[in-house]
Amino acid sequence: MKNIYIIFFILFIFSCKPESTKETVKIDDKLEQNILRMAKSYFTPLEAIKIKNLSPDRKKMIELGKRLFYDKRLSENKTVNCASCHDMNKYGVDNLPVSPGDKNQFGTRNTPTVLNAFLQYAQFWDAHARTVEDQCVGPIFGNFEMDMPDTITLLSRLEKDAYYKKTFAEVFPKADTSISITTLKRAIGAFERTLVTPAPFDKYLKGDLQAISNKAKLGVKAFVDNGCIPCHSTSIVGGQMAQKFALYGYYWDYTNSEHIDKGRYRFTKDPGDKFVFKVPQLRNVVKTYPYFHDGSVSDLKEAIKIMGMAETNIQLKQEDVDNILEFFKTLTGHIPDYAFENK
Numbered sequence: 187m188k189n190i191y192i193i194f195f196i197l198f199i200f201s202c203k204p205e206s207t208k209e210t211v212k213i214d215d216k217l218e219q220n221i222l223r224m225a226k227s228y229f230t231p232l233e234a235i236k237i238k239n240l241s242p243d244r245k246k247m248i249e250l251g252k253r254l255f256y257d258k259r260l261s262e263n264k265t266v267n268c269a270s271c272h273d274m275n276k277y278g279v280d281n282l283p284v285s286p287g288d289k290n291q292f293g294t295r296n297t298p299t300v301l302n303a304f305l306q307y308a309q310f311w312d313a314h315a316r317t318v319e320d321q322c323v324g325p326i327f328g329n330f331e332m333d334m335p336d337t338i339t340l341l342s343r344l345e346k347d348a349y350y351k352k353t354f355a356e357v358f359p360k361a362d363t364s365i366s367i368t369t370l371k372r373a374i375g376a377f378e379r380t381l382v383t384p385a386p387f388d389k390y391l392k393g394d395l396q397a398i399s400n401k402a403k404l405g406v407k408a409f410v411d412n413g414c415i416p417c418h419s420t421s422i423v424g425g426q427m428a429q430k431f432a433l434y435g436y437y438w439d440y441t442n443s444e445h446i447d448k449g450r451y452r453f454t455k456d457p458g459d460k461f462v463f464k465v466p467q468l469r470n471v472v473k474t475y476p477y478f479h480d481g482s483v484s485d486l487k488e489a490i491k492i493m494g495m496a497e498t499n500i501q502l503k504q505e506d507v508d509n510i511l512e513f514f515k516t517l518t519g520h521i522p523d524y525a526f527e528n529k
């Protein structure tokens with residue numbers, strides 16, 4: 187009997203060992219400081235939105251936006267809501283290459299995450315909407331998504347709901363008509379603007395050297411050394427420009443995509459925009475598989491290798507790929523509790 191206690195005691199001691207002793211690689215002080223300096227010069231920390239500190243009016247607008255985000259009546263047959271494709275339990279995506287819409291129809295582009303999306307310079311894979319407010323009417327009337335036939339059908343559905351009638355009027359007292367596309371956009375946008383996900387990497391950026399592993403730090407270095415920074419930097423590690431995929435070769439040779447998407451060209455008709463796509467953010471990237479605009483690659487290590495070949499013309503070393511993956515894991519953040527449907 188006594189032995190059992192001793193075994194438990196030993197297990198207890200081991201389980202209490204601090205994170206740092208699990209380090210498999212060592213880095214010296216000079217390298218440690220260099221990497222931190224490098225990280226601080228290319229990335230900025232994310233800060234959670236403190237809903238508590240917002241004005242009561244703003245809180246009400248956010249709550250209204252959340253209701254709309256989870257409301258299936260925004261789709262013609264009332265079968266899908268925003269969260270069907272942008273599921274908070276799956277970090278704002280559905281982990282499918284392409285998502286089924288209101289009539290089980292499929293588009294050709296992968297669902298990007300709604301988390302931190304408002305921090306991008308533009309929305310959609312081809313960057314055709316600037317803000318999350320401008321973006322959100324797209325899916326409501328989009329053939330591949332919620333497929334609402336027209337504005338009147340949508341607004342009259344909302345008018346009939348007592349909560350919406352009352353709350354829209356309270357939140358937008360100055361609007362000519364309180365329930366309109368303009369106010370709907372503002373409410374959904376207000377909710378989306380709270381979806382910020384601080385992660386261990388942010389603690390590290392603020393100087394907590396224990397917040398991430400040495401392998402992850404070497405991953406930051408590999409990310410810089412292999413030329414990823416010009417496109418993937420700032421607080422969300424991307425989302426600030428559009429670039430050609432691929433700069434070296436053709437993307438479908440790397441991804442085996444069956445459908446060839448001309449990217450921004452589809453919308454601008456400028457030949458220079460052929461195969462140009464918005465550079466995605468990489469916050470929560472470990473969770474937001476599959477990857478690329480068509481969800482053609484499901485393995486993140488594969489996606490990292492492809493980026494090396496396609497965008498920087500470098501055949502990445504396996505060790506660099508592994509370390510970059512460790513860095514990416516530190517970008518998996520905390521989703522605010524109230525963003526979930528029943529909280």
Ligand code: HEC
Pocket residue numbers: 255260266267268269270271272285286287288293295296297298299300303306308309310311312318321322325326330331332374
């Ligand atoms: C049927 C699935 C589906 C539904 C429903 C849906 N979306 Fe999306 N969402 C997508 C897809 C696919 C894209 C990318 C389309 C593209 O770039 O051409 C997207 C893009 C976005 C983006 C841009 C993100 C980025 O990084 O570019 C935001 C924000 C967004 N959706 C919010 C919403 C909101 C708000 C709703 C509800 C009003 C909604 N979505 C409903 C599938 C969906």
Ligand code: HEC
Pocket residue numbers: 409412413414415416417418428429430431433463464465466467468471474476477478479480489490493494497498510
């Ligand atoms: C010249 C700009 C550029 C450079 C440099 C670059 N990327 Fe990208 N990255 C992109 C673009 C554009 C996409 C989106 C391509 C698409 O899906 O059409 C992308 C997509 C990704 C994705 C997939 C994300 C997702 O959610 O689908 C990962 C992961 C990624 N890049 C990592 C890297 C790494 C690692 C490096 C350095 C080896 C790198 N990138 C260098 C422009 C760049």
